[in-house]
Amino acid sequence: MKxxxxxxxxxxxxxxxxxxxxxxxxxxxxxxxxxGVPFSPEAKDNEEITLQSxxxxxxxxxVSRVDLRPRNRAQLMNQLRRLRRRFEVVCVxxxxxxxxxxxxxxxxxxxxxxxxxxxxxxxxxxxEAELASKSFAxxxxxxxxxxxxxxxxxxxxxxxxxxxxLTAKEFHVPVVVSSGVSGGLLLRKPLELAAFAGVFGLGEVxxxxxxxxxxxxxxxxxxxxxxxxxxxxxxxxxxxxxxx
Amino acid sequence: MKRAxxxxxxxxxxxxxxxxERELLDAIWAAVTKLYGEVGASQAxxxxxxxxxxxxxGVIRVWLSAMQxxxxxxASITSLLGKEAAVHVMSISGTLKSLREKA
Numbered sequence: 001m002k003x004x005x006x007x008x009x010x011x012x013x014x015x016x017x018x019x020x021x022x023x024x025x026x027x028x029x030x031x032x033x034x035x036g037v038p039f040s041p042e043a044k045d046n047e048e049i050t051l052q053s054x055x056x057x058x059x060x061x062x063v064s065r066v067d068l069r070p071r072n073r074a075q076l077m078n079q080l081r082r083l084r085r086r087f088e089v090v091c092v093x094x095x096x097x098x099x100x101x102x103x104x105x106x107x108x109x110x111x112x113x114x115x116x117x118x119x120x121x122x123x124x125x126x127x128e129a130e131l132a133s134k135s136f137a138x139x140x141x142x143x144x145x146x147x148x149x150x151x152x153x154x155x156x157x158x159x160x161x162x163x164x165x166l167t168a169k170e171f172h173v174p175v176v177v178s179s180g181v182s183g184g185l186l187l188r189k190p191l192e193l194a195a196f197a198g199v200f201g202l203g204e205v206x207x208x209x210x211x212x213x214x215x216x217x218x219x220x221x222x223x224x225x226x227x228x229x230x231x232x233x234x235x236x237x238x239x240x241x242x243x244x
Numbered sequence: 245m246k247r248a249x250x251x252x253x254x255x256x257x258x259x260x261x262x263x264x265e266r267e268l269l270d271a272i273w274a275a276v277t278k279l280y281g282e283v284g285a286s287q288a289x290x291x292x293x294x295x296x297x298x299x300x301x302g303v304i305r306v307w308l309s310a311m312q313x314x315x316x317x318x319a320s321i322t323s324l325l326g327k328e329a330a331v332h333v334m335s336i337s338g339t340l341k342s343l344r345e346k347a
Contacts (some may be wrong), residue, residue, distance in 0.1 A: 193319070199316055
C-alpha cells in the first residue's frame with residue numbers, strides 16, 4: 001500500500017503568497033500529500049483561507065498548526081486553553097525544563113520541539129520521554145539545522161538527536177521528522193528525509209514512519225477530536241434525534 | 245562467493261549553478277565523506293555512470309548495502325559551486341536498462 005507522506009513543519013512567509021505557492025507546489029511535486037504550516041493565532045483564519053485555496057489548487061492537504069513558545073508552565077496552560085480547539089496540531093518549543101515537563105504530560109500537546117542550537121536546553125531525557133509516552137506527544141526533529149550546520153555544531157546536534165531518538169524508542173514515543181524549511185531548495189523528498197533520518201538512528205522503517213504514519217496518526221486523531229460528533233476518546237455521536 | 249548487489253540511482257540536480265560531471269561527483273563524494281567518514285565512503289562503491297549537463301540529470305552506481313547512506317548524503321547537499329542546490333533521487337533500479345525505462 002502506498003504511504004501518505006506529510007511534512008508537518010513548513011515555515012512559510014504567509015505575507016508572500018506567491019512565494020508560499022511556489023513552496024507548496026514544490027512540496028506537492030516532491031511527493032508530499034499533507035503539509036503542516038504554523039499560523040499566528042491572531043491572523044489564522046485569513047491566512048488559512050488563502051493557503052487552503054492554494055493547497056486545493058495544487059492538490060495537497062493542509063494542516064493548521066500552532067507553535068507555542070511559553071516562558072513558564074502557567075503561560076503554556078493558558079495558551080493551550082485558548083488555542084487547542086483552533087488548530088489541528090499543537091507544537092511546543094520547549095525552552096526550559098518547566099515548560100518541557102508540562103508539555104510532555106499534557107495530552108493537548110502533539111509535538112515537542114527543542115532548540116537546535118542550544119544543546120543545554122534539549123530536555124528530552126528519560127523522564128521527559130516517559131511523560132510523553134503517557135500523553136501521546138511526539139518528538140519532532142527538524143532537519144533544516146542538520147542541512148545548514150557544519151563541522152562541530154552538526155556533530156553535536158547529531159549526537160544529541162541520536163541520544164534522544166534512542167530514548168524515544170525505549171519509551172515508544174513516536175518521532176516525527178519535519179523539514180522546518182522556508183525555501184523550496186531546502187525541501188527534500190519524503191524518502192530522502194527518511195534515509196537522512198538514518199544518521200540520527202532511525203532505521204529504514206522507523207524513518208518512513210517518521211515522515212508518514214506518525215504524523216498522520218496525530219492529524220487524524222486531532223481531526224477526529226475537532227469534528228462535531230466527538231464526545232470523548234472512543235465515543236462519538238453517530239446519529240441524533242428521537243428515533244435513534 | 246556471492247556477488248554484491250548494486251543499485252543505479254537517477255539524480256536530478258536542482259540549482260542555478262551548472263556543475264560539470266567532475267564537480268557533481270566531487271560534491272557527492274564530499275557529502276558522503278562528511279556524513280559517514282572516509283571508511284563509510286569507501287564502502288559505498290560510488291561511481292558516476294553518466295551525467296547530462298543540459299538536463300542536469302545523472303546516474304550513479306552504489307552498493308545496495310550503502311544505498312540509504314548515499315541517499316542521505318545526496319539529500320544533505322545544499323550548495324554546488326557556491327550556489328544553493330538540491331540533488332534529488334528520481335528513481336532507483338537494479339539495472340541501467342530498467343532505470344532508463346523508468347525515466
